[in-house]
Amino acid sequence: MSSEEPDVTFIFPSKNEEKTIAEVIQKAQKAAQQLGLTYEIIVPDNSTDATPQIATSLGAKVVTPDKHGYGYAYIYALRHARGKYIVMADADGTYDLEEAPKLLQPLLQDKADIVLGTRLKGKIMPGAMPWLHRYIGNPLLTFILNKFYGTNVSDAHTGFRAAKREAIQKLNLNTPGMEFASELLAKAAYLNLRITEVPITYHPRREGTQSKLNSLRDGWRHLKYLLILAPKFLYYIPGIAMLLMGIVLMLAAVLRANLGYSPGIHSAILGSMLTILGANLAGLGLLADLHLAKMIGRPTSRITKLLMKMSVEQAFILAAVLVVSGGAYTLYLFTKWVESGYRYLPLRGENALALALTVLGAQAAATAMAAHLLRRE
Known part of the structure; x- marks a missing residue:
């Protein structure tokens, strides 16, 4: 291991991997030598067996994270990493570190910022991956990642990755658990980093070793995590759909429209609930989008940009119009009730519409203040 700043840093999180850690380290050393690269090997370790002693004897730097967790082990180790390129792999021997040059080549040629070793386009040895992970879990979560974040990967949860250190530093990674893999790719997609894949071979765990994964x-x-970082799908789309559906139901009840049935008080109540919930979700989407833009530096969505064109003063005018309209309509309905000798109370949706307008106005004012506070921070 070079005492100068190395070309590549290998990171192998481990916990009781004494049966495989030596082979993993030796193959990493061979891969670096094959490419003519200087290297360092960092093993973030919380073992109770001989793993740290074996790693140290082979020249690796063993660090002990002060907290547990797969993601936190990487985050802790990255603080010590000095290499221009980072290779990350599990220490259980399921990934063949002799294939590391395949992941490093796109980085060395400046064709990518992050490289994934894809098992699903490579070779999965018999018994290496449970059918639930191979055919349901991994494909489903990878599909969601690709759909939400515009990536185009086949194996989002591979444990064999390589990246430029400067790219990793831009991501401000902070998730402590297995969701670290999703965080890395989601934030990379937001920052338009170049992500590519190379096929690899995935091996079964050695007999007598135990997986730390809880499916x-x-x-x-x-x-x-994928939902939290995607306000468009978590808040905006369902919120706007509920808002529009709620407005249609309320107006249909008030105007006696024919929707294939005769909307009455129950449709109006449902409509008011959907309208208020939809507006609330859209407001949360706005706040979440602004927060994420500040947290990871990604651009805000088109919906957020459109909403933020409205100043606080304009938002307050809109809120006042809604509140006054709702209040005036409520007063009108109350007057009609009094004039009827307290016998007739509108039940076709007028009450629901009046109260919904009032609530929407109050929500608009509160959301506008919170949104502009986030934008100014």
């Missing part, structure tokens, strides 16, 4: 828990963590 349901870690799958949910991936999905949750």
